[in-house]
Amino acid sequence: xxxxxxxxxxxxxxxxxxxxxxxxxxxxxxxxxxxxxxxxxxxxxxxxxxxxxxxxxxxxxxxxxxxxxxxxxxxxxxxxxxxxxxxxxxxxxxxxxxxxxxxxxxxxxxxxxxxxxxxxxxxxxxxxxxxxxxxxxxxxxxxxxxxxxxxxxxxxxxx
Amino acid sequence: xxxxxxxxxxxxxxxxxxxxxxxxxxxxxxxxxxxxxxxxxxxxxxxxxxxxxxxxxxxxxxxxxxxxxxxxxxxxxxxxxxxxxxxxxxxxxxxxxxxxxxxxxxxxxxxxxxxxxxxxxxxxxxxxxxxxxxxxxxxxxxxxxxxxxxxxxxxxxxxxxxxxxxxxxxxxxxxxxxxxxxxxxxxxxxxxxxxxxxxxxxxxxxxxxxxxxxxxxxxxxxxxxxxxxxxxxxxxxxxxxxxxxxxxxxxxxxxxxxxxxxxxxxxxxxxxxxxxxxxxxxxxxxxxxxxxxxxxxxxxxxxxxxxxxxxxxxxxxxxxxxxxxxxxxxxxxxxxxxxxxxxxxxxxxxxxxxxxxxxxxxxxxxxxxxxxxxxxxxxxxxxxxxxxxxxxxxxxxxxxxxxxxxxxxxxxxxxxxxxxxxxxxxxxxxxxx
Numbered sequence: 001x002x003x004x005x006x007x008x009x010x011x012x013x014x015x016x017x018x019x020x021x022x023x024x025x026x027x028x029x030x031x032x033x034x035x036x037x038x039x040x041x042x043x044x045x046x047x048x049x050x051x052x053x054x055x056x057x058x059x060x061x062x063x064x065x066x067x068x069x070x071x072x073x074x075x076x077x078x079x080x081x082x083x084x085x086x087x088x089x090x091x092x093x094x095x096x097x098x099x100x101x102x103x104x105x106x107x108x109x110x111x112x113x114x115x116x117x118x119x120x121x122x123x124x125x126x127x128x129x130x131x132x133x134x135x136x137x138x139x140x141x142x143x144x145x146x147x148x149x150x151x152x153x154x155x156x157x158x159x
Numbered sequence: 160x161x162x163x164x165x166x167x168x169x170x171x172x173x174x175x176x177x178x179x180x181x182x183x184x185x186x187x188x189x190x191x192x193x194x195x196x197x198x199x200x201x202x203x204x205x206x207x208x209x210x211x212x213x214x215x216x217x218x219x220x221x222x223x224x225x226x227x228x229x230x231x232x233x234x235x236x237x238x239x240x241x242x243x244x245x246x247x248x249x250x251x252x253x254x255x256x257x258x259x260x261x262x263x264x265x266x267x268x269x270x271x272x273x274x275x276x277x278x279x280x281x282x283x284x285x286x287x288x289x290x291x292x293x294x295x296x297x298x299x300x301x302x303x304x305x306x307x308x309x310x311x312x313x314x315x316x317x318x319x320x321x322x323x324x325x326x327x328x329x330x331x332x333x334x335x336x337x338x339x340x341x342x343x344x345x346x347x348x349x350x351x352x353x354x355x356x357x358x359x360x361x362x363x364x365x366x367x368x369x370x371x372x373x374x375x376x377x378x379x380x381x382x383x384x385x386x387x388x389x390x391x392x393x394x395x396x397x398x399x400x401x402x403x404x405x406x407x408x409x410x411x412x413x414x415x416x417x418x419x420x421x422x423x424x425x426x427x428x429x430x431x432x433x434x435x436x437x438x439x440x441x442x443x444x445x446x447x448x449x450x451x452x453x454x455x456x457x458x459x460x461x462x463x464x465x466x467x468x469x470x471x472x473x474x475x476x477x478x479x480x481x482x483x484x485x486x487x488x489x490x491x492x493x494x495x496x497x498x499x500x501x502x503x504x505x506x507x508x509x510x511x512x513x514x515x516x517x518x519x520x521x522x523x524x525x526x527x528x529x530x531x532x533x534x535x536x537x538x539x540x541x542x543x544x545x546x547x548x549x550x551x552x553x554x555x556x557x558x559x560x561x562x563x564x565x566x567x568x569x570x571x572x573x574x575x576x577x578x579x580x581x582x583x584x585x586x587x588x589x590x591x592x
Contacts, residue, residue: 014321048321051272051306107289114292115300134225 005061008119009153010053011046012067012105018136019068019075019129025138026066026125026149033150039157050108054117062121064153067105068142069126076141078148079126083109085118125152186552186567193552196545198571211531216242216500216522220326223518223533229272231322232265232313233511234533236387237518242328244402245505245522246498253492254330258387260484261316261323262509266386266477267309267350268320269512270432270470273575274357275302278467281569282364298360301353305474308350312481315343330495340485347485351478355450358471362454367566369554370461371547374426375434376539378510384442384476385435385510392438393423402506404517410534421539429543430514430536431574432469433460447476463547463573470575500526511536513575537576544574 011027013020024046031044045056057063069079083090090106105124112118127149130139137143187195207226214222219238224231236258243250250258275298276288285291292299310320315335317323325332373394378401380389391399399407410419421428437459440448451472460469502524508517514536521530547570555563 016322048319049310051276051303052310052320054303055307107287110289111292111299114289115296134222 005041006059007042007062007064007157008057008060009042009044009064009157010056010066011044012048012050012053012065014048015046016135018131018133019127019138019142020132022068022127022129022138022142022146022149023066025146026127026153029146029150030066030153033154042157050105051111053105053108054112054115057112057119057122058117060119062123062156063119064123064125064156065105066125066127066149066153068129068132069124070129073128074141075128075130075139076145077128078145078152079124079128080152081124081126083118083122083124084120085113089113090124123156125149125156184548184567184571186548186564188552188556191556193549193556196548196552198541198544198548208531208533211520211528214528216245216498216520216526216528217328219520219528220328221324224322226533226535229269230265230511230513230516232262232317232326233509233516234518235323235326236262236509237507237516237533238520239326239328240388240401240507240509241505241518241520242507242522243498243505244507245503245520246501247503248329248496248498250330250496251493253334254495255387256484256487257316257331257334258326260481261313261326262386263477263481263484264309264312264316266512267474267481268306268313269309269575270474270477271302271305271309271357273512273572274361274467274470274474275299275306277575278470278569278572279361279364281565281572282361282366282467301356305350305353305357308346308478311343311346315339327495329498330493332494334490334492334494335488337488337490340488344482344485347478347481351475351482354471354475354478355446358450358454358468358475361467361471364467366462366464368462369464369551371463371543371550373433373461373543374423374428375437376423376428376430376515377434377438378508378515379439379442382442384439384444384447384473384480386477386480387509388507389510391508391515393428394434394438400506401508401517404506404508404534405519405532408517408534408539410538419538420541421534422542427542427546428539430539432466432473432512432514433463434514435510436460436469436472443472443476444479446479447472450475463570466573466575500524504530513537514539537574540574540576544571544576547573 009027009030011024013023015021015024027044027046034042089110109122127142127145129142185197219242220235223234223238226234280287280291283291313323314320318325375394377392378385378389379392391401391404407424409422412419440458454468456468500522504521506519508515516536517534519532520528523529548567551570555566
């Protein structure tokens with residue numbers, strides 16, 4: 001029997017910046033679900049720095065990244081965007097980083113691609129955010145979207 | 160007056176790439192002369208100083224850390240120093256050493272990100288780090304590995320890789336163990352090797368022949384390279400206590416920017432790597448000094464484009480200092496000293512990666528903040544950035560609009576301006592056309 005190839009679920013975002021916490025929140029619920037119903041070879045992580053992705057997914061076959069997204073859609077809207085070595089970059093799919101803050105998810109994907117470190121499958125499970133206030137909880141619409149984001153992630157990981 | 164279209168050029172960069180926060184550049188040339196230079200900062204003003212009034216002094220390290228996602232430690236420690244100054248407390252050497260170590264982590268993270276991801280692509284002729292990675296994969300991997308070492312240091316000492324949660328007025332909540340420090344040592348030792356390689360790499364870049372007679376300002380502690388504190392020194396010979404900072408530094412508002420412009424007795428001045436290096440070369444470790452000399456730097460540097468070499472030398476120093484502190488660490492040290500509030504005013508300054516970060520607070524007898532003033536490095540550098548752009552545009556006016564705009568953008572990145580940042584999210588536009 002061959003061991004299943006490693007897959008990672010990464011909750012990206014600051015846990016104390018309002019809806020930016022949705023990534024880590026989804027990751028925590030996913031981790032709890034997997035503790036009850038283990039899926040072999042899956043690792044669940046939380047990260048704040050997108051450049052860390054390049055390292056954590058380096059040898060993974062699949063990475064599911066949960067992140068807050070801003071597109072103008074109603075808060076709580078779920079966006080599932082796929083990329084990979086043979087798929088276009090997130091930026092070509094009109095996914096842009098807000099402002100020029102640090103080095104975002106779309107940049108991390110492209111840098112990993114250039115370095116040959118992009119998993120075969122990268123799926124972004126994005127939740128449309130509304131507020132990034134300090135120490136604020138998730139806004140109601142975003143909190144309400146957490147269960148469907150979790151279901152999406154678990155479905156991606158398969159039975 | 161007749162219009163002469165060929166003699167009028169307006170170059171604009173609406174949103175600057177590869178700087179922290181949101182800013183734009185406007186350069187207007189008329190009849191062979193630079194007519195107008197404006198660095199527009201449209202990051203909304205954050206009214207931080209007003210919102211800190213009425214907060215407890217103990218909240219300041221956590222609140223001010225949120226001003227910046229790249230240099231939170233600078234804000235935390237400047238706030239700590241100011242409150243400790245107001246309360247008449249001096250922290251023990253062990254706390255100061257750990258502050259220096261955490262600060263090294265921040266320098267490593269910030270300087271490495273700037274060197275490899277933001278600035279090196281300019282010199283190697285790429286639009287950005289991603290394009291550069293295709294041809295210079297090993298160099299970019301080295302940068303990522305160094306940044307990871309910085310993140311690990313921040314996580315061990317600060318409890319988190321961004322916005323450390325382990326710091327408080329008077330010290331830390333928890334001291335790391337010798338065992339934890341030893342576990343981290345190999346990554347830091349490798350980081351030092353990588354930093355030396357980085358100095359070699361960036362010293363091979365081609366630099367425009369451009370020097371400016373900067374007025375430099377930095378901190379200078381009793382010993383060592385300035386990081387987590389010190390007195391204020393300048394290249395015109397000043398040497399003041401941090402308390403005198405506001406007697407000399409004036410912050411003025413200009414229309415094009417939401418950030419205040421800092422002036423030193425009415426003159427533009429420069430803080431950051433070039434200033435620290437030029438005023439404190441004698442304080443670098445012999446290893447960093449040698450790396451600088453081998454990279455062709457003198458004991459001072461007035462070419463802003465060479466700031467990338469200075470940042471690399473400072474990264475050597477940060478790794479070297481981190482190793483020194485790790486190796487001298489012992490268990491059983493008190494993590495903090497009590498700080499009892501009293502009515503007063505306090506002043507604190509530390510060296511953020513981008514330069515001096517100054518804080519001043521007044522507190523009441525219960526420790527509530529009644530007045531706050533924060534002078535970040537980028538606002539101090541803004542007048543000099545504009546002066547550089549003016550001179551540079553005059554000197555290289557013969558260039559095409561495209562080349563001149565790029566040169567101007569590189570000149571802005573020389574300062575690694577931290578206009579503002581903190582949260583990561585995507586701006587998503589769905590085009591269904």
